[in-house]
Amino acid sequence: MPVFYGTEIRSRLLLGTARYPSPEVLTEAVRRSGTDIVTVSLRREAAGGRQGGAFFELIRELGVHVLPNTAGCHSVSEAVLTAKMAREVFATDWIKLEVIGHHDTLQPDVFGLVEAAGILAGEGFNVFPYTTDDLVVAERLLEAGCQVLMPWCAPIGSAMGPQNMPALRAMRAHFPDVPLIVDAGIGRPSHASAVMELGFDAVLLNTAVAGAADPAAMAAAFAKTIDAGHAAYHAGILEPRDMAVPSTPIIGKAVFT
Amino acid sequence: MKLTVNGEEHDLAAPTLADLLALLEFEGDWLATAVNGELIARADRASHELRDRDRVEVLSPMQGG
Numbered sequence: 361m362p363v364f365y366g367t368e369i370r371s372r373l374l375l376g377t378a379r380y381p382s383p384e385v386l387t388e389a390v391r392r393s394g395t396d397i398v399t400v401s402l403r404r405e406a407a408g409g410r411q412g413g414a415f416f417e418l419i420r421e422l423g424v425h426v427l428p429n430t431a432g433c434h435s436v437s438e439a440v441l442t443a444k445m446a447r448e449v450f451a452t453d454w455i456k457l458e459v460i461g462h463h464d465t466l467q468p469d470v471f472g473l474v475e476a477a478g479i480l481a482g483e484g485f486n487v488f489p490y491t492t493d494d495l496v497v498a499e500r501l502l503e504a505g506c507q508v509l510m511p512w513c514a515p516i517g518s519a520m521g522p523q524n525m526p527a528l529r530a531m532r533a534h535f536p537d538v539p540l541i542v543d544a545g546i547g548r549p550s551h552a553s554a555v556m557e558l559g560f561d562a563v564l565l566n567t568a569v570a571g572a573a574d575p576a577a578m579a580a581a582f583a584k585t586i587d588a589g590h591a592a593y594h595a596g597i598l599e600p601r602d603m604a605v606p607s608t609p610i611i612g613k614a615v616f617t
Numbered sequence: 618m619k620l621t622v623n624g625e626e627h628d629l630a631a632p633t634l635a636d637l638l639a640l641l642e643f644e645g646d647w648l649a650t651a652v653n654g655e656l657i658a659r660a661d662r663a664s665h666e667l668r669d670r671d672r673v674e675v676l677s678p679m680q681g682g
Contacts, residue, residue, distance in 0.1 A: 376682025386680075401681025402649060404623040404674065408642035412677020416647040419678060429681050437654065444656040445649035445676050516682070566682030 362539055362561040364508050365454070365486035367425070370396040372556070372586050374427065374541065375579065376566025383418050385575050390422050393579035397425045399456055399564065401432075402446050416449075427488060429456035434469070436476045443480050455480060456488045456510070456543075466516040466544075470497040474504050481505025490543050493527035495534055502538065509538055510564065513555060514545025517567045521551035525558070532559040549578075549585035556589025557597060621672045635663040637673065649676045 362369050375395040380386035390398060400419060405412050419426060428446035433439035436459060443455040459476050461469025468491050477487045481504055489501050493511040501509060511531060514520035522528060523545070531540060542555045543564040552563045563586055572578035620627045622641065631637035634650060634657055650657045651674040657665050667673075 376680075378680040378682040380680070399681055401679045402676040403679040405643065405648060405677035407622070409677075410645070412647050412679065413645045415680065416645075416678045431681050441651055441654060441656060442676075445651060445674075448656065448658060449647055449649045449676070449678060570682075 364397075364488070364539055369425070369562070370394070371583070372562040372590055373552075373579075373583050374399065374543075374562055374564040375569065376564065377419070378566055379570035380575060383415075386570075387418065387422065388576040389569055389579040390424065392576040392583070393569070394583050395424060395579075397427050398422060399427045399429050399566070400450070401429050402442060402449065425454070426450045426452055427454050427456050428452065429490075430458045430476075431456075432460065433458060434460050436472045436479070439472070439476045440479050443476075443485060444483075447485070453484055453486045454488065455485050456490060458490045468492055468512070470494065470500075473497070474500045477501055477506050478504035488541070493524055493531055495527075495530060498531060498535065502535075507538070508541065509535065510541045510543035512544040513542050513551070514547075516544045518545055519547025519568055519571075520545055521547050522554055525554070528555060528560070529558050549581050552582055553585040553589035553592075556586050557593050559593045562586075618667065618669045620667060620670070623673070623675055631667055633663055634661075634665040634667060634673070637667060638662065638675070643675050645677070647677055650674065651676075 371394045373393050373395045374397040375393050376399045428450050430439040430442040433442055439459045459469045459472040461467050473489055477489050480487050487506045488508050488510050489506050490510050491497055498509050513522040539561045541562040541564055542560050546552050546565050547568050569575050569579045631640055653672050
C-alpha cells in the first residue's frame, strides 16, 4: 500500500468531504469507499455558532487520516496562514496545498505553489501539492521539500477525466519513486482506472462521489476500479498494435479442402 | 475598540483575544484564530492583547475537497 510521508495508507482512494446531501450520506460514502484519508477545509465560524464543532466530531468519528486543504486560497500568504491554522485545529502536519491561480479553471498558480510549499516544508509541514502535470513544476516542488505530488487531470469538479494522458504517463516515468496522486477532474470510475493503469499511486475524488445519485454506491464502485487499475498496472498491460495478431495458434489447424 | 471579526465590524471592549472569543461566544477546541494575518495559537489567546482596528479571523472545520 502507498506510503505518504512515512505513513502507510490502507486505501488508494482519498475522498473529499464536500457537497454530500447529508452528514449521514458522507459517513456512509467514506465507509463504503474504504478510504483512509479524507480532505477537509477551514472556513469562518459564525459568532456563537457550532457548525464547525459538529463537523469536527463527525470527522473524528470516521477514524481516518485527515488531510486539511487550503482550498480557495489565491495567494501564498493566505495559503500559508490557512495551513498553520489547519495544523492547529487538526493536529496534523499534513496539508493539501492549493494556491489557485485562475478563477474560472481553478488552475494552480504554480509559482505561488512552489513558494508556499517551500515555506511550509521549512516549517515542518508534509505538503501534498495540488499541481498541474508540468514536469518542471514537479521538479521545483520536490526541490522545495514535497515528497508527494498531486497533479490534476482536469479542472476541479469538471468530471472531464484525464485530459493529457501522455503528460501523466511522463510524470510517472520521470518520478518513479515519488508517490503520485491524481487530484481533481475525475468524473467516473473508468477515469480513475485509466490513471491507475498508468501507475499512479492513488486518486483523490470528491464531486464524482458526492454528486452521484447514490454516493455510497459510487464510492464503492470507485474503490473497486482503483484497485483494479493498480493491479493491472503491476500485472503488465499489453501495448496496442496497429495490426491484428491471431490469438489462437495456427499450428495444428485442420485443413478441410 | 473597533475590531473586524470574520469580516464584520464590532465595537467591543476586549483586552485580549480570549476575551473577544468569550464575548462573541466562540467556544470549542476546534477553532483556529489569526490576528492581522498571523496565527495566534490556542495557548497564546489569553495573553494576546488586541489593539484598535485589529482584524481577527476565527475559523473552524468545514467540508472540503
